[in-house]
Structure formats: C-alpha cells, structure tokens
Amino acid sequence: MNKSIIGLDIAKRVFHIYTIREDGKVFRKMLRRKQVLEFFANYPSSLIGIEACGSSHYWARELSALDHDVKLLNARHVKAFVKGNKNDFNDAEAIFDTVSRPNTRTIAIKTVAQQDIQLIHRLRQDAVKRRTAKVNQIRGLLSERGIVIDLGINKVRKHLPELLEDAENALTTLSRSAFAEQYERLLAMDKEIEGFDKKISELSRANELCQRLSKVPGIGPMTATIVAADLGEGSHYKNARHYSASLGIVPRQCSSGGKSVLLGISKRGNRYIRTLLIHGARSVLRTCQNKEDKLSLWCQELIKRRGFNIAAVALANKNARILWALAHKEESYKKAVIV
Numbered sequence: 001m002n003k004s005i006i007g008l009d010i011a012k013r014v015f016h017i018y019t020i021r022e023d024g025k026v027f028r029k030m031l032r033r034k035q036v037l038e039f040f041a042n043y044p045s046s047l048i049g050i051e052a053c054g055s056s057h058y059w060a061r062e063l064s065a066l067d068h069d070v071k072l073l074n075a076r077h078v079k080a081f082v083k084g085n086k087n088d089f090n091d092a093e094a095i096f097d098t099v100s101r102p103n104t105r106t107i108a109i110k111t112v113a114q115q116d117i118q119l120i121h122r123l124r125q126d127a128v129k130r131r132t133a134k135v136n137q138i139r140g141l142l143s144e145r146g147i148v149i150d151l152g153i154n155k156v157r158k159h160l161p162e163l164l165e166d167a168e169n170a171l172t173t174l175s176r177s178a179f180a181e182q183y184e185r186l187l188a189m190d191k192e193i194e195g196f197d198k199k200i201s202e203l204s205r206a207n208e209l210c211q212r213l214s215k216v217p218g219i220g221p222m223t224a225t226i227v228a229a230d231l232g233e234g235s236h237y238k239n240a241r242h243y244s245a246s247l248g249i250v251p252r253q254c255s256s257g258g259k260s261v262l263l264g265i266s267k268r269g270n271r272y273i274r275t276l277l278i279h280g281a282r283s284v285l286r287t288c289q290n291k292e293d294k295l296s297l298w299c300q301e302l303i304k305r306r307g308f309n310i311a312a313v314a315l316a317n318k319n320a321r322i323l324w325a326l327a328h329k330e331e332s333y334k335k336a337v338i339v
Contacts, residue, residue: 251266
C-alpha cells in the first residue's frame with residue numbers, strides 16, 4: 001500500500017520527496033522547481049501529501065490534473081511526526097507518515113476563483129491595518145504636542161482638519177504641513193478601502209452562492225464572499241457541526257476520567273471568518289428587541305439567560321451551520337416561522 005503514498009515537501013525552488021517502494025526500501029529525491037511536474041507526469045498515480053503552506057493550493061491543483069490524489073495537511077498535524085532535527089527530507093518523511101494515517105484531517109483544495117476572492121479580502125485587511133496604524137501614529141504625534149484626540153478613526157477625520165485651521169494651537173508651520181500630508185494619506189486610504197468594498201460587493205452580486213448566503217440574518221457581502229471562498233460546495237466537511245468546529249466557535253473540551261468538561265470556544269481555524277460571523281451576529285442581536293419572529297424570540301431568550309456576548313457566539317455558531325447547509329445542499333435560506 002505504501003508504494004502509492006508520497007510525502008512532498010514543497011518550497012520556492014527545491015522540493016523533496018519521501019516514499020517507501022514496493023520492495024520496502026526508502027526512496028528520497030530532491031527536485032528543482034521546473035522538474036516537479038515532469039517527474040510526477042511520468043510517475044504512477046499516487047496519494048501525495050503536501051503540508052498546507054504558501055503555494056500549496058497551486059501545486060495541489062497541478063498534481064491533481066496529472067491524475068494524482070493530493071491531500072493538504074495542517075502543519076500542526078505534520079509537526080507531530082517530525083523525527084530528529086528539522087531538515088527537508090525529515091519534513092517530507094513527516095508528511096508521508098501523516099498522510100499514511102487513517103482519518104487524517106485534510107484541508108480542501110481551493111480553486112483559482114476562491115483564491116481570487118481571498119486575495120481581495122487580504123488586500124483589504126492589509127489596507128485596514130495600515131489605516132489603523134496611520135490613525136494611531138497621528139494621535140500619538142499630536143499628543144506629544146499636548147493635543148489629544150479621542151479614540152476612533154471618525155474622531156481623527158473630524159478633528160484633524162479643525163486643528164489644522166486653528167492658528168492658535170501649538171502646531172508650528174512645519175508640523176502643520178506634515179499633519180496636512182498625513183490627513184491626505186488617511187483620505188487616500190479611505191478611498192482604497194472603499195474600492196475594495198465595491199469589488200467585494202460586485203463579487204457577491206455576481207456569485208449565485210453568495211446571493212443565497214446573504215439571505216441569512218447577519219450575513220452581508222463581506223461575510224458571504226469569504227465564506228463562499230472558504231466553503232466551496234461544502235463537501236469537504238462531514239456535516240454542519242464539523243464546519244463550525246473548524247472555525248473555532250464551538251466549546252473547547254477538557255475531559256478526563258469519563259467526565260465531560262466544556263470550556264469557552266476553541267478559537268481554532270480561520271480567525272477572520274469567525275470575527276465576521278460574530279460581528280454579524282451582534283448586529284442581529286442589537287435589533288432583535290420588539291420583534292416577534294422565531295429567530296428574534298430565540299435571541300431575546302438567549303440574551304436573558306446567558307448574556308449578550310455568549311448569545312452572539314451562539315448565533316454565529318448557528319449561522320455557520322446554516323451557511324454550510326445552504327452551500328452543501330444547494331438550497332435557499334428559509335426564514336423560520338412560529339407554528
């Protein structure tokens with residue numbers, strides 16, 4: 001059985017292979033980047049394990065096109081099988097051992113379209129981080145001159161122009177000019193983020209799955225697009241709970257001696273999606289009061305029993321399961337009604 005299993009350690013230029021041949025002998029080989037596809041094109045169809053990292057989805061697609069069965073493995077699972085000191089062949093052997101085990105958890109291979117959506121989201125995340133850093137820098141530099149602006153981007157947008165026009169404050173001609181330049185950069189960052197938001201809205205409108213996901217309360221274009229890119233058809237997950245567990249919004253377990261102990265959420269998996277789901281759930285909870293539909297009544301009761309934050313996570317968990325069901329079963333969202 002091992003003859004058809006390969007551990008492949010990928011890199012930028014040099015790739016390493018580890019497998020056990022039919023005669024029981026270990027086979028190791030180093031390949032240059034341009035040699036990889038040629039080698040596997042002439043190799044019998046095999047199960048190839050690859051550690052999920054940079055460019056892993058690309059290589060998984062290319063090798064799958066050559067009639068190989070490719071499995072992407074979580075780096076945490078591979079690390080447990082590394083023997084001795086770290087080197088490329090030991091990493092390839094650890095990948096081989098991991099993919100050889102039954103019931104090994106794998107990562108779904110993403111299509112180019114899914115990666116395109118992720119690309120826009122990651123660029124937007126970077127722009128938001130740069131804008132936050134710029135706002136903090138402006139507030140810090142102003143505080144050195146005894147000028148304090150309250151927390152929040154909107155506070156800086158509002159008060160910085162007023163400070164630049166005030167001739168009686170502590171700003172010198174040079175500092176006033178420098179802060180004016182920083183304000184222009186902040187406005188440029190706002191336009192950059194608005195551009196990404198527009199692209200995400202366009203992607204959502206053009207994608208049939210995103211349109212169905214957006215019907216769920218608390219799910220907008222931002223969450224719908226990134227979940228569609230993460231889920232695909234949802235077939236990689238056994239059921240809805242497996243998907244919500246992969247996002248870290250299920251209780252963390254610490255059980256022993258037959259006693260089950262459930263703690264706070266595990267916070268594993270994609271932090272970005274988990275954050276969007278929870279923020280969307282909070283928006284639903286804030287507007288659920290005085291409503292009498294089934295979901296709003298459930299939210300109101302949960303807030304009374306467990307508090308706002310726990311209710312938000314619970315609703316995020318529920319929404320994650322609903323999103324998986326809509327993607328996997330190719331159905332449209334149906335609003336719950338009181339019977």
